[in-house]
Amino acid sequence: MATGDAITVTMIDDHPVVLAGAEHWYSTADPPIKVVASGAGVETAWTPPGDTAAVVVLDLQLGGRPPAYDELRRLVEAGRQVVVYTMRDDERTALTCMDLGAFTFLTKAEGEEHLIAATAAAAHDRPYTPPALAGAFGADTAPDRPKLSLREEEVLIEWFQCESKELVAQRLGITPRTVSSYLDRVRVKYANVGREARTKANLVARAIQDGLIDVGDL
Template identity: 80%
Template sequence: MGGDGLAITVTLVDDHPVALAGAEAWFAAASPPIDVVAAGACAQVAWTPPGDSATVVVLDLQLSGPQPAYADLRRLVDDGRQVIVYTMREDENTALTCLDIGAFTFLTKAEGKEHLVAATVAAAHGRPYTPPALAGAFGVNTRPDRPQLSQREQEVLIEWFQCESKELVAERLGITPRTVSSYLDRVRIKYASVGREARTKATLVARALQDGLIGIDDL
């Protein structure tokens, strides 16, 4: 079940038919089954009904063309989507870049069914999930106890510290309250992923101060 009590739904974005078929079979065999509502070779499927309504987007980072699909990932994140990057790439810099942009988590295709299904369930419930590839990336990070927040996540965080409501943050930044909540959820997930949970606003303020993301003057 999803975080809102509804069945978990997924949109798959991958330009390899075998990979799409395999992921669909894994989700169908999950208990309870996870419904793949749309699948395709380009990210546009995630904005085309019914793909635009999916709880989670599973995105292959290497679509058509030589460059990683960072732009597609950023657009999905900015739209407030929960995105699992699922890719053949295994280097730590790519993993950390995806996390910095705002991906929910980063999986290599070698990690297979167990981690893809578990990560999808975690994403639907808003629970942190750190598979081996991402744990390894954290391990080589020069600041392993400090989550890598994207610039937009930091902007939302600071505005939220300064505002009385998410609605006011949304008005200031020109986004929706739902998107504000999504950004804040991702920040909390990132802190939890490095063992520093921040369930309350007060704790999140303390974490941000500790990490130099904000100063007293920002408050």
């Protein structure tokens, strides 16, 4: 896992040149990001040392098979932070990955800067929305929107813009426990309409889709 400045990654991609290139990018990051395991199959993330990494970087298209949505779902359900990193750049694929609980969605065309930034954000559970995903959100109609109270929206937006629940509590004049209660209610409401949001990053994605906040406000 991420400890202090040390971020660990498991990379899953069936193109050796992609694995080698990404590992080089990570090694030159500041601070460096360590690839603890890499391979062409999702089993890399389930076996040592890949099962200990803070972040899983997953290519959707492995071995010419259909998109690895089932594998993505399993990783998310196990509590892993997954950055989808793929040649696919269509909006439907991006939104499907986010609906399944991916931390974020990157196209390989977005390159070194966004891969490093997204990986660091995932390790520390800080929201990150790269350009392709922002475009997909802008095109999404998201019909199943939960009905949030004004106070729930206020707490949610403050949390996106603060480092901690304690700071949200100070700004709104409530207790950290009350902040947690509001956020739990929001998560339940999203789950009830079939749009689960387990992490802060997932909640940010939902809020952008639903027009509660703009990418530029983060």
